[in-house]
Amino acid sequence: MLDLESIRREFPILSEKVNGKPLVYFDNGATSQKPLAVINAISDYYRTINANVHRGVHTLSQLATDAFEGAREKLRSHFNARHSHEIIFTSGTTHAVNLVASGMTSFLKPGDEVLVSALEHHSNIVPWQFLCERTGAVLKVIPMNLQGELVMSEYEALLSERTKIVAVNHISNALGTINPVGEIIAGAKRVGAAVLIDGAQAGPHLRVDVQALDCDFYTVSAHKMCGPTGIGMLYGKEEWLNKLPPYMGGGEMIKEVSFERSTYADLPHKFEAGTPNIADAIGFGAAVEYLNKIGLDAIATYERELLDYATRQLEQIDGLKIWGVAKEKAPVISFTLENIHPYDIGTIVDKLGIAVRTGHHCAQPIMNFCQIVGTVRASFAFYNTRDEIDQLVQAVRKAQQMLS
Numbered sequence: 001m002l003d004l005e006s007i008r009r010e011f012p013i014l015s016e017k018v019n020g021k022p023l024v025y026f027d028n029g030a031t032s033q034k035p036l037a038v039i040n041a042i043s044d045y046y047r048t049i050n051a052n053v054h055r056g057v058h059t060l061s062q063l064a065t066d067a068f069e070g071a072r073e074k075l076r077s078h079f080n081a082r083h084s085h086e087i088i089f090t091s092g093t094t095h096a097v098n099l100v101a102s103g104m105t106s107f108l109k110p111g112d113e114v115l116v117s118a119l120e121h122h123s124n125i126v127p128w129q130f131l132c133e134r135t136g137a138v139l140k141v142i143p144m145n146l147q148g149e150l151v152m153s154e155y156e157a158l159l160s161e162r163t164k165i166v167a168v169n170h171i172s173n174a175l176g177t178i179n180p181v182g183e184i185i186a187g188a189k190r191v192g193a194a195v196l197i198d199g200a201q202a203g204p205h206l207r208v209d210v211q212a213l214d215c216d217f218y219t220v221s222a223h224k225m226c227g228p229t230g231i232g233m234l235y236g237k238e239e240w241l242n243k244l245p246p247y248m249g250g251g252e253m254i255k256e257v258s259f260e261r262s263t264y265a266d267l268p269h270k271f272e273a274g275t276p277n278i279a280d281a282i283g284f285g286a287a288v289e290y291l292n293k294i295g296l297d298a299i300a301t302y303e304r305e306l307l308d309y310a311t312r313q314l315e316q317i318d319g320l321k322i323w324g325v326a327k328e329k330a331p332v333i334s335f336t337l338e339n340i341h342p343y344d345i346g347t348i349v350d351k352l353g354i355a356v357r358t359g360h361h362c363a364q365p366i367m368n369f370c371q372i373v374g375t376v377r378a379s380f381a382f383y384n385t386r387d388e389i390d391q392l393v394q395a396v397r398k399a400q401q402m403l404s
Helices: 004-009 037-047 060-080 093-107 126-135 152-158 181-190 238-243 277-294 297-315 343-353 364-368 386-403
Strands: 087-090 113-117 139-142 163-169 196-200 218-221 233-238 254-257 262-264 320-323 333-339 358-359 375-381
Touching: 004 163, 037 060, 060 087, 060 233, 087 093, 087 375, 093 126, 093 163, 093 196, 093 218, 093 233, 113 126, 113 152, 126 277, 139 152, 152 181, 152 320, 163 181, 181 196, 218 358, 233 238, 262 297, 277 297, 297 386, 333 386, 343 358, 343 375
Parallel strands: 113 139, 113 163, 163 196, 196 218
Antiparallel strands: 087 233, 218 233, 254 262, 320 333, 333 375, 358 375
8 A cells, every 4th residue: 555645745846836736747658757765866966976987096986886887786676687787778768779779780681570569659660660771671560459459460470580670668658558568579589589678658667577578678768767867778688789789989888999990898888888877877776766665566556546547537528538448558548539639638737737648649650540630648657646537537527618
């Protein structure tokens, strides 16, 4: 049982007012709010040990390095990677996917196939399109159904010896569908394909064990996990990370440099060129510590209750349609109101202090499949309440009354 009153006190922004109303924040799928534990970790770094990491002999540099590498170890433990050097700091999931897609260039030839799903965020589509353009490989799409689930029989039919990479999200940002990634990974392994799982939406809601999943790559963004923006993680199996070439060149990622040739550093530094985002990496470590203190199992149970309650309440509104009704769902509800543009609904509920996301959610193929321009998306977190859901329902009813 979560102590909601205590938890909410740890998030300063939740006591703010928007348009004269207490903030109700239901845009967690875009970015989560930050607890004091994370804010203080970043502030403490800048106030007490700010220095560049690695190779410094002075005390501050050593303290900063310990904190930075300590954050990497926290992530290794949290995601149960075998080695800490399998954890690569990135600027976020988009950076991580691009790193892998770029590195795969030398492994593909014309006629090879890359599989993505119909449920992907643009960040897990466009980098693979770039890869296919560079190599002559072909992009194939695992179809979805009207419930917002992947058609797994079609996935099995798409797999062949030509399949070299399968890249799918763990949870759809637009619909909240939790994909059967275990089954997807097992299918890919049968044909020898590498697998990347976009875990940007799963990180804050699910306990992820990369060794149990047996994926080759897994990506997350800290800012969706109560951490800071501008930092993320790429997990890669050691054997794959050793095979991929560096993504960027510069300081830190080298072993030796001459004008004739350069050699590269060992993992993880091979993929971390330049001065890293030290403060936010430390904040990321503090965020996963915080989530583990609350308890991911307790978070999942409570968020399921919020999802079920919000679904029941919103379904009582005449003319409201929920898009994405998969059996396995994260705490996300995408909906439309008959004959009312999502943007107009979002604008009115914002005047009442309620933050939701409107539009295509960087998932235009989903909207095209559903033949809609976009949705209103309410995405919940463990610091939200039933009372806030009631306020959302009242605000949607008011918007409907005003706009009909």
